[in-house]
Amino acid sequence: MVTLINTFTVKGDFDAFERIWAQSAEFMRTQKGFIGFKLHRSLSRPDVYVNVALWQSRADHQRVLASREFGEHIKELAAVSVPDPDLYTVVLEGVPVQ
Amino acid sequence: MVTLINTFTVKGDFDAFERIWAQSAEFMRTQKGFIGFKLHRSLSRPDVYVNVALWQSRADHQRVLASREFGEHIKELAAVSVPDPDLYTVVLEGVPVQ
Numbered sequence: 001m002v003t004l005i006n007t008f009t010v011k012g013d014f015d016a017f018e019r020i021w022a023q024s025a026e027f028m029r030t031q032k033g034f035i036g037f038k039l040h041r042s043l044s045r046p047d048v049y050v051n052v053a054l055w056q057s058r059a060d061h062q063r064v065l066a067s068r069e070f071g072e073h074i075k076e077l078a079a080v081s082v083p084d085p086d087l088y089t090v091v092l093e094g095v096p097v098q
Numbered sequence: 099m100v101t102l103i104n105t106f107t108v109k110g111d112f113d114a115f116e117r118i119w120a121q122s123a124e125f126m127r128t129q130k131g132f133i134g135f136k137l138h139r140s141l142s143r144p145d146v147y148v149n150v151a152l153w154q155s156r157a158d159h160q161r162v163l164a165s166r167e168f169g170e171h172i173k174e175l176a177a178v179s180v181p182d183p184d185l186y187t188v189v190l191e192g193v194p195v196q
Contacts, residue, residue, distance in 0.1 A: 003138050005103075005148055022190060029195045036193045040101050040186035043156070050103055050186060052150055058141070088138035088148060092120060095134045097127045 001035070002058050003088045008049040012080035017049070020080065024073035028053070031067075033060025049081075058087060099133070100156050101186045106147040110178030115147070118178065122171035126151070129165075131158020147179075156185060 010017045021039060028034050037053035055061040064070055077083065108115045119137060126132050135151035153159040162168055175181065 002141065003136075005138065005150075018189065025190065025192050029192050034194050037191060038101075038188050039190040040103065041189045043100065043185045043187060045184065048184070049189070052103075086143070086146070087141045089141060090136050091116065091139045091147070092123065092137040093135060094123050094127050096132050 001090075002055050002061060003090060004051065004053045004055065004061060004085060005088055006051045006053075006083055006085035008051070008077070008081040008083050010047045010049065010081045014046065017077070017080045020073065020076045021049075021051075024070070024077065027069050027073065028064065031060070031064050033057055034064075061087065099188075100153050100159060101188060102149065102151045102153065102159060102183060103186055104149045104151075104181055104183035106149070106175070106179040106181050108145045108147065108179045112144065115175070115178045118171065118174045119147075119149075122168070122175065125167050125171065126162065129158070129162050131155055132162075159185065 008017070025037060025039070028037065033056035035054035035056060037051055040050045040052065042048040042050075074083070106115070123135060123137070126135065131154035133152035133154060135149055138148045138150065140146040140148075172181070
């Protein structure tokens with residue numbers, strides 16, 4: 001399992017960014033190996049969004065990156081934001097002490 | 099609910115960073131309002147770690163930041179890494195299409 005953490009700095013219209021992003025998310029939700037995502041927005045810097053998405057494997061994620069649909073979405077997103085993506089693995093996790 | 103996303107760039111020893119971080123996490127797990135955390139490590143930049151932690155409220159998180167224990171942990175962490183924390187709210191989330 002891999003985690004994509006992608007920080008977007010929005011240059012243009014926030015609503016346009018969220019609309020384009022929602023369309024891209026609908027596509028991702030149909031893709032093999034996609035597990036889930038959360039798009040976060042900074043409380044102090046409203047132009048900063050962070051997507052945290054879980055994928056079954058690096059190969060699953062890379063296959064989607066190579067798709068025509070993703071290519072179109074990322075072009076639209078690049079018109080209103082600057083992405084900064086990277087893939088991660090979880091090294092430690094925890095829940096409240098019972 | 100708020101999400102802390104904190105990017106650490108580790109300057110010193112990675113094992114020391116993970117050990118100190120694990121101690122801090124044990125403290126966080128006992129705190130009111132703590133819901134869960136995942137510490138991620140970049141697959142391409144091994145010196146970059148990202149903590150994504152869920153808190154019931156901003157007040158719960160800020161109370162912990164003001165605690166003596168947290169003050170000690172962050173001093174130790176600052177000796178081996180550079181933190182870049184920010185608080186976020188989730189604006190969109192999704193799971194695979196059924």
